[in-house]
Amino acid sequence: MGYSFYEIYITSQRAFRALGFPFGADEDAGFIIAWLELNHFHGIKILHNLITSIDQQYDGTIKIDSLSEKIDFKNRTILMKGSGLIDYLQSIINQKEEISVTIKNCQDAILFLPLLYKISKKISYLELQFNNSNNDIHKYKIKNNEITFEYETNKDLLSINEIIIIMNKDKKNLKNFSAKKIITQKIIQNNLLQSIKPAKDLWEKVSEIASKTFVPESEESRDKGAGGGDAND
Amino acid sequence: MMLQKPTSNSSFTPMTLDRMGSRYPSRLSFSRSMLRTMIKDNWKIKRTKFDLDKKGYGTVIYEINIAKEIYSLVCFSAFLSDEDRTDRVIAEKWDTAYTLHIGKVNEAELKRLKKNIPLQEAGRNSPKELVLSRGNKSVRLFKKITETLAEGLQPEINDINDVGYLLRTTAVYGSGKFGLSDFIRTESSTIFDQPFRAEMLAVYLIREFSVDLVEHVAHHLNPKKAVKLKSNIKQHLGIGNSTGLGMAPFIIKHPKLIHKWMSQFYKVIQEIKSKELITANKLKQFVSLLKKAQEYLNEVLTSDVFQKNKNNQSKIDLDKMIKYCNNFTINKKNNNWETILEFSFKNLNFDAQEITQVQLIELYSAIADPLAEDMSSSDDMYLNVNETIFSLINFIERHYSWAINVDYTKKENLYLFWYISEEKLEPRLGERYNEEGAELEQPLGIGKMAHELYNFLIKHKETHNYTVAEFLLRHPQFRGIIRRIQTLSDYDLGEVNDNILAKKTLPINMLRFKLSFFGASRYDPKSDRWLRVSFFAGAPFYSDLNSQNVDNWGFATMNSY
Numbered sequence: 001m002g003y004s005f006y007e008i009y010i011t012s013q014r015a016f017r018a019l020g021f022p023f024g025a026d027e028d029a030g031f032i033i034a035w036l037e038l039n040h041f042h043g044i045k046i047l048h049n050l051i052t053s054i055d056q057q058y059d060g061t062i063k064i065d066s067l068s069e070k071i072d073f074k075n076r077t078i079l080m081k082g083s084g085l086i087d088y089l090q091s092i093i094n095q096k097e098e099i100s101v102t103i104k105n106c107q108d109a110i111l112f113l114p115l116l117y118k119i120s121k122k123i124s125y126l127e128l129q130f131n132n133s134n135n136d137i138h139k140y141k142i143k144n145n146e147i148t149f150e151y152e153t154n155k156d157l158l159s160i161n162e163i164i165i166i167m168n169k170d171k172k173n174l175k176n177f178s179a180k181k182i183i184t185q186k187i188i189q190n191n192l193l194q195s196i197k198p199a200k201d202l203w204e205k206v207s208e209i210a211s212k213t214f215v216p217e218s219e220e221s222r223d224k225g226a227g228g229g230d231a232n233d
Numbered sequence: 234m235m236l237q238k239p240t241s242n243s244s245f246t247p248m249t250l251d252r253m254g255s256r257y258p259s260r261l262s263f264s265r266s267m268l269r270t271m272i273k274d275n276w277k278i279k280r281t282k283f284d285l286d287k288k289g290y291g292t293v294i295y296e297i298n299i300a301k302e303i304y305s306l307v308c309f310s311a312f313l314s315d316e317d318r319t320d321r322v323i324a325e326k327w328d329t330a331y332t333l334h335i336g337k338v339n340e341a342e343l344k345r346l347k348k349n350i351p352l353q354e355a356g357r358n359s360p361k362e363l364v365l366s367r368g369n370k371s372v373r374l375f376k377k378i379t380e381t382l383a384e385g386l387q388p389e390i391n392d393i394n395d396v397g398y399l400l401r402t403t404a405v406y407g408s409g410k411f412g413l414s415d416f417i418r419t420e421s422s423t424i425f426d427q428p429f430r431a432e433m434l435a436v437y438l439i440r441e442f443s444v445d446l447v448e449h450v451a452h453h454l455n456p457k458k459a460v461k462l463k464s465n466i467k468q469h470l471g472i473g474n475s476t477g478l479g480m481a482p483f484i485i486k487h488p489k490l491i492h493k494w495m496s497q498f499y500k501v502i503q504e505i506k507s508k509e510l511i512t513a514n515k516l517k518q519f520v521s522l523l524k525k526a527q528e529y530l531n532e533v534l535t536s537d538v539f540q541k542n543k544n545n546q547s548k549i550d551l552d553k554m555i556k557y558c559n560n561f562t563i564n565k566k567n568n569n570w571e572t573i574l575e576f577s578f579k580n581l582n583f584d585a586q587e588i589t590q591v592q593l594i595e596l597y598s599a600i601a602d603p604l605a606e607d608m609s610s611s612d613d614m615y616l617n618v619n620e621t622i623f624s625l626i627n628f629i630e631r632h633y634s635w636a637i638n639v640d641y642t643k644k645e646n647l648y649l650f651w652y653i654s655e656e657k658l659e660p661r662l663g664e665r666y667n668e669e670g671a672e673l674e675q676p677l678g679i680g681k682m683a684h685e686l687y688n689f690l691i692k693h694k695e696t697h698n699y700t701v702a703e704f705l706l707r708h709p710q711f712r713g714i715i716r717r718i719q720t721l722s723d724y725d726l727g728e729v730n731d732n733i734l735a736k737k738t739l740p741i742n743m744l745r746f747k748l749s750f751f752g753a754s755r756y757d758p759k760s761d762r763w764l765r766v767s768f769f770a771g772a773p774f775y776s777d778l779n780s781q782n783v784d785n786w787g788f789a790t791m792n793s794y
Contacts, residue, residue, distance in 0.1 A: 001357060005417070006409025023676040024713025060709030083712070084705050091618035091702035192418035193360055214655035215670035221654060221661055222323070224668075 002195020003203075009034035012047060014210035016079070020056040028083040028115075035114035037198060038191050039183060044198035046108055048205055050077055060084055067092065070104040070162070078111035086115045093123060093167045103163045109138075112165065116142050117183065127166040135160075147183035247495060249635075250731045254742025255543070255583035256749035258787065259591035260598065261498055264752030264768055265784065266605040267433040272783045274299060274424075278438070278775050280445070285310060287453035289446050292347065294338060295438050299424050304363070305334045306438040307343070309351050310446060318369050320403045320475035320765075322659045327353070329400060329442075333364035333435040335414070335423060353404070354657055358412040363419055364435040365411060368400040368443075371473065375399050375447060378462070382451035385458040390791045393469045394532055397755050397767045399443040401473030405432050420609065428490065428609050429751060436768050440472035441775055464777055465794035471770030474753065477763040478660045481733070481743040482651060485677045486612075488717070488727030493610035494750050495726035501594050501601045502574070508600075510568045511561075515596055519573075520558045522592040522788075527551045529754075529788040537758040543584050550585035595787060614720040618702035622690055625701060625715070628722060629687050635730045636680035637687045647681070648736035650674040662740060662762060680732040682714040754788070 013030030021029055036043030060080045064071055073081055085103070093099050109130035116126045126142040137152045181187075198206075215221065246252070258265070270276075282294035293308040309330045317326045330351040338346065342361075349356030353367050374396040381388045407429070408416040416428075425431040444467055452459040484491055509515075530544045530551075557576050561567075570593060577589040594601050629637060639646050650671045654661050665671045676682065689711070690696060696704055701719070705712055721727050729743070740762045748756070753766035771789020773782045786793070 002359065002412055004360065004409035004412055005415045007412065022710040022713065023682070024711075024716055025709060027713065060712070062706045064706065080709075084702075084709050087616055087618045088702040088706055091700050094619055189418060189421060192415055193422075195359055195412060211655065213653065213673055214658065215652045215661070215663070215673050217654060217656040218669070220668060221663065221670070222656065224664075 001200070001203075002197050005034055005038050005192060005196065008037050008044070008196055008198070011207055011210045012043070014213045015047065015206050018209050018212035019051070019054055020058045021080070022058065022060075025058065025060055025080065025083065029079040031118075032079060032082070032111055032114045035117070036110065037196055039188065040191075041110055041113070044202050044206055046111065047079075048202040050079070050108075051205070051209060053077070054079065062088070064088065067099060067101050070102045072104055073106035075105045075107065075161075078106060078108060078115075082112055082115050086112075086119065089165065089167055090119060090123070093169060097170050098166070098168045100164060100166045103165070104159070105161055106163050107161055109163045112163065113140055113147070116140075116165070117145065117147060120145050123167050123169060125166075125168040125170075127164075127168075129164040129166075130162070131160065141179070145183075145185055146181050148179035149182045150179050246730055247499070248726060248728060248730045250729065250733070250739065250742040252583050253729070253746035254739065255587050256746050257584070257587050257591050258749050258752040258754060259498065259594050260601040260784065260787075261494075261501065261594070261605040261608070262750055262752030263427070263429045263433045263608070264437070264772070265787070266427065266602070266608075267430050267437065268769075268772060268778070268783050269602065269605075270430070271434075272778065272780050278441075281305075283445070283449075285446070285449055287450075288312070289450040292343070293442060293445065295441065296337065297434065297438075302335075302424060303337050304423075304434075305336065305338045306435055306442075307332050307334055307338055307346050307350065308439070308442050309347065311351060313369070315372070318372070320369065320401065322354075322404060322477065322479070323657050324403065325355070327351075327367040327403070328370045329368045329439075329446075331364070331366040331368070331435060331439055331442075332358065332362045333431055335361045335363060354411060356411070360412070360414045360418065362413050363407060363423070363425065363431040365404075365406040365413055366402050366432075366435055366439065367404060368402040368439060368472075370400055371396050371398055378447050379451045379454060382448060382462065383454035383459045385455075385460050387460070387463050387466055390466050390469055393466060394791055395534060396473075397770060398440075398471045398473035399447050400439060401475055401765065402436065402439065403475045405436060405474070407432050426609065427606065433751070433768075436472055436474075437772075437775075440470065440769050443472060444470065444774070464774070468771060468773060468777070468794050469789070469791060471755065471767030471772075474748075474766050474768055475763065476744055476748065476766065478651075478662055478740055478744075480747045481740050482660050482675065482677055484729065484743050484747060485679065485733070488721055489610045489612060489614075489724050490727075492721070492724035492727035494608055496724075497604045497608060498590075498594075499726070501597070501604055502590055504600045505593060505597050506569065506571045506574065509570060509597060511563050511570060511573070513563060516558055516561060516563065518596055519593060520555055522595055523551050523555050523558070523588070525790065525793075526588045526592060526788045527555075528790045528792070532790050533755050535757040540756060540758050543582070546582045547584040547588065550581035551588060553580055554585065554589055591787070595784075598784065614716045616701055616705075616716050617719045617722075618700060620701050620719065621697070622699050622701065622704050623697040625718070626687070626690050626697070629683060629690075629718065632722070632725070633680075633683045633687070633718070636683040636732065639680060639684060639732050639735075641681055641684060645736040646732060647734050649734050649738060651677045651733075665734075676713065678732070678734045679714070679717065679728065681734055683718065686711050686714050686718075 009030050012033040013026050016026040016029040033043035033047050059076055062081050062084055089099055112128050120126055120142045128140040130138055132138055139150045141148045277298040279296055281296045285291035290310050295306045297304045313326055313328045332350045378388050420426050448461050527548050530548045535541055577586045641647050650663050650665050652661055652663055652670050652673055663670055741758050748766055753768055754770050755767040758764040771786040771793055
């Protein structure tokens, strides 16, 4: 069955709320999942796989002593800590030309991509690097709401579950942006033309979690909650 | 009786609930701007399918040709027993169901739509559908007009005024609901780049359908004698709408959009005050428009005592304004509309103040109409990550006094909670101390959240030198409310300046606010949380619509035709 971006977003956001995410964090996490699902990065599957580990375990706090040290996510998902970190990096890049940070003990690195894409109008250049399961380096480069993808085989530059994020305000560094673009505004619009089709069983599970935010039906709420009256006049 | 304290312009706070509940439609309303665009851009509408049986059950399609694009309103009509007819969202069957589809409808698509559209929320739509709606007959008026026309007679316009419509929509969905096209896509790839424009077109065409339907049924009742409705009588018909609490969460969840609508409205007023001088002719036109509004208030019917009293007071107060204008001396020192508006703020109730403003706007189409074509705004919220907590506290103290000065330990200030019922996901309002479900409350109590944030910040002095980004690393639970407060520092008309959890809250005020921007008239509250209204009442039907009459139907009365 096909769904709209709005439906994927609102159902995910409600699911996060049911899983204990506070107001604001649920919206960010819902956006991440919906954006990934819209653009064929399997957001619903990622959310589905995380349900058990995040249920009522929300912890969005991050301890940062120095950006030159690795930031420890302590195996808590980017859905909890990612937004706060990106905001913090934004506050620092306002005073610097470039930042490069490494995050350790952090899985599902692709969850950073929607957050970086969202701020790409404000920051000239962004890059996300991480290893896949074969230890190949994946590089997503973002500029002006466009994303390119490259990968390098067996570079072994990063440890497992480590992620590098680079932010750069200097437009001079943007020359090598020639790889094939995997995300543009046009691609996103084209994706919106199609219904989004998450796997049925995964979607049903996420919807079931979302439904925990709904108040069970009762005669009293039906009568008092929303009005009524004679409709045959 | 609803008597509001006169307010001076200096203390003018347009986003309080009582003011929001006093608004009226204007030239900027979406029904008005949609019809203007229809004329300006030469939209062509034709009925391409009319497949109804003698009782009026079947399928009808209206095609809308706009430049090189085609859209189709597909209407399904079916038998509905009286016991199944309800205006509530929780209904499962309706007399009629509709969709506005992108492009012509082919047989395969018609089959898909026929299977899904009558099911409404239980069906599935595709990104090719922009709007999903349904409507029930006003049984009383539909039957009466059918029988009258079948006898070769015309109904009395008073009969039409008593009810106002033949069909009453009970939901008009768009923007990604139930698989429909997302607005970010609709806005960029169709001609419907303004909020609710596609919905307004659908509603206007449903009104056309309502007359086609009643005339068809009348004809088959008595083919030899039946006549069609006369233009001047049918023009008084609107399309009804029954609206509940769903509109209130929308206002809280889309504050930038609400700011945009309000700021465009006040931009028009400001431009008029700063650039336009009162002339004898303009003043005469203004008085005439005020009298028209008074006549409308004389005719509009409601069983709600609160609304009746408001209407009566408004009539009395409009009299004051008319007298003031009639005695107004125009000279070099006294020729600015500011003077007249100031009089209204000091002497009229809120409703009459609003009427004064919307009727003033009618005089200056060159100012208002371009702004009515710029009513959209993104919903994106953002943080000002480098602002210090000290600065944020100062901002909250200056702009959220309505929230931080409320005592939330008092039950009456925390009495209500907003929730979503599992039954068709209907938005509802519960009583915290009397009903189950408060733990599943929706985060719509902005005042309470701002109050909690403020108290936390005041207690934690060690945070005052942090930037917002640093603060949120340590206290991410405040992310949503800080983002909202910071975003709205640039959109000061986006926030409802009242505690909507308070026992005294009248949700209907928020409904009326939104409906006024849609262009709804004939407000008929049925409780404090739902009401009936009409759309396009008094507007010319498509066959009569032209550039001369497209904008003269505000506050239409029985004498307007």
